[in-house]
Amino acid sequence: MRVLILAAVAASFFFGSAFAQRRAGPAFNDEFHWLNEFNKASTVMVVEQGIVSRELGSRIADGVAKVIADGAKPGAKRPGDYLAYEPLLLAYAGPDATRMHSGRSRQDIIPTNRRVMLRERTLALMQAMVAARQKLLETAGQHTKTIVPGYTNGVQAQPTTYGHYLLGFASAYSRHGERLRQAYARLNQNPLGVAVYGTSSFPVNRVRLAELLGFDGNVENGYDAAQLSIMDVPVEIDSVAAFAALTTASMTADAHTQYHQTSPWLLIREGAETHGSSIMPQKRNPTVLNNLRLSSSLVVGDAQGTVIVAHNVPPGMPDYKRDHSHGALEGAITMFGHLQRYFENLAVNVPVALAEVNKEYSTTTELADVLQREADIPFRIGHHFASELVTFGRKAGVGPGGISYRDAKQVWAEAAKKYGAPPVFPLTEKRFRESLSAEGMLAASRGLGGPQPAEVARMLESEKQKLAADVEWLQAQRGKLEQAQANLDKAFASLAAPGAGK
Template sequence: MRSDQIRQGRLSGERSGDLEHFLASMDADRWIAKADLLVDMAHLLGLRRQKIIDEAPARALMAALLDLYDHGLPEEAFDERFEDVHAGKEAYLIDRVGEDFGGRLHMGRSRNDEVATCIRMRLKEEIIALVQSLADLRRTLIETAAVHTETVMPGFTHLQHAQPTTLAHYLLAYEQAFSRDTARLREAYARVDISPLGSAAFASTGFPLDRDYTARLLGFARPAGNSMDAVAARDFAIEVLSDAAVCMTTASRLCEELVLWSTAFVGFVRLDDAYCSSSSIMPQKKNPDVAEIMRAKAGSVAGSLTAAITITKGLPMSYNRDLQELTPHLWRGVEAARQSIPLLSGMIGSAAFDTERMGAEAGRGFSTATELADVLVREYGLAFRTAHRIVGRAVRHGSLDLATLEDAAREAAGISVVEQGMTQEKIDSVLDPRHAVAVRSIVGGPAPAAVAVQLAEQKGLLARDTAWAEETRTALLGAFEDLILESRRLAA
């Protein structure tokens, strides 16, 4: 195959292999190779529709493009002497059909709008896939929560026993966070779903292109409204990386707790062996390696986001070659999220929770002390701060039995809870973790009735998001199928 045809007019001289490698984007371009062929087909159909290209070169070019689509780009199209796959593919086409035909495909188009279109197309597919993976994870969390609405466990603040809750309440907290991640990705999709094709280098083109037509062929909602912004913008990529980083941060928090919970001194969960590894020297070890690697992946996604922002922040309008360096960070970030979320779903779905151990720990560390203070307020008329001080003083003395509580009341507030009717039986019932959970039945609480409401609401949101992903994916694939059909008609 020939040397880089783009350099032949203005530039001379040969480049070293190191220089070619430094400038090339071929590794990242493999992500968009198929999208690039679709963009070529849509652009060619647009050229022919507007009678910018004659029938003979259009048919020859489309036949070559369809052959590449059916059988894949040859490896020589990724040769680093071409800098990017766009130039490598164009060189292949020129070799195949001749420059008089092959050299006409780039009319009214730049690599700037071409690559921007390819990135958006590929990113739309990644968003849909990630939303679908999140839907599977959320379904797993909801289904697991539904089994454990009465599984009492300790809740923690500062990694210390705080108040009793249920495993269902805990799992639904994460489900709600992943639900928001889904919403962010859906919102980002609308901003990605804009076609730069036809913007050319940045100032559009004098050829009478129908940008609405090519946008529709490629499954976009509409063409970009400003040609300079179309090729220069990467905020859509930063937004998706940000969404992925937020999502992976939540996943990392859940993984951190699974790591802690699976330890012998906590013992709340047993992870399936498939998600664990052993030691090369200690035969007894079962290490939660998948959860640990996923924590690290969250850092990698955050790093990709930081890199993308830093690369973009100093760039003037419009296109600058620096943007080439952003694209690998985009693919690394979304790939890490897309790989992680299904594994997290499987890890949760296959985990065995030790409900007896959770129940035994639910009341430790004076975790029901808040409910005792609340009872002093609700049933005995004390100010909350007074009740808080009394119970806190009793905890300092090491017990919440009636005698200790009475002493604390006299010391801290100069009153007698016994004279007001407090009994040991009352204290015992109040300090039962199940009682503390049951009375927290307001919206968002851990009581089974309140959790049932949360389950119903989240199932509804999950169904909506699942339908969106399927409908959006179907529409996108339908657009591509129509594009291929139109392309085959032209080539026939």
């Protein structure tokens, strides 16, 4: 069994990663781009620190600019490894250009590269998440009073509103957004400048490197910066993606069960997010649900792959320093795109949903509550009576609305003898009917977080505020990175000759 589990995880990782490369999504900068940015920052820093003269720094900057320009040409080499990059720089600036590499190593360049590439994807993931959450909240706002069945153990449990149900998922996604912000704070720390891990005898200004590259600070300990943090930080980021995938998969599974019914109350509108069959004319297959389920599974698989690659490896090995961690984030971005389209194409049949509730006995909890609250009947006795009423109704082949008041009184009389309750049924017929209605049960809810309209309205507003805070955070992070990029470009341009690289 253990072998089968490991094989399944491995297959999920490898096949999932291969699929992730074919996913449509935003374009991200490659390693060559970021290596150029590191070289620009390092050139500025070594001149400012007096490690090289300004004259030499200008020659190095000219060489870097020319390598950047060459790399932009169609079919040009774009090496992401510094050892493959350096000969391109030497061809323009000569051996002295290697002084730019003072106090650096591939051992700190690679972790820096991983961080900035994950940084791009983390912000793109937050963007995709907030866009999907916006559509979710719009849908929840349209269905604050839409009564739908809820399930536990796969069995109808209690009625709720679709708005209340969706706000539960909104709360979960807000939590994932909070996790992503917290993980980003640990991700956006600079490892560059520690060389292999022991720093160097050059006066490398790591604070300046962090500023120029848009980091919020430095991973202080050199050994942690180059050898350890790149092991756990990608796992943390990918775990947040996996958490979001679990939430999404749960919602998807719930929605997909509707397609097992002959009269579903939740469907995808016919169009771009459904497809037909080559042989079965009646089919309107829910494409977007299939895509949601698959993409969420791939995210979980890719995230587990990141853990497996980092597991049981001595520090300094290359296994966990590669780009395997990108798959989960890119897959999660794709997943949230599908989720957004799901809500854009969702159709809720309100009467069918209510009819589904009325066929079952999911309101009988409220009957027991009313007996306790208004007739001073201990809850457990009221619960036993309600359960026996359900048994009676099911044997008679009727729903709660089909049980006569006379039959209810008879069931009560028999239960009263058994459990020591007063012999006369303590509820009027009107109150009995109200307690068994979904509308009555929901209106009677009083608890924090319940489905009653006032509480749903409050939670909806709260989730909108959380969403706005995440949007504001995202804009702030991108603004800081844009400012850092502008500062780097300006400082680098002050060294490079006018028109260098053209």
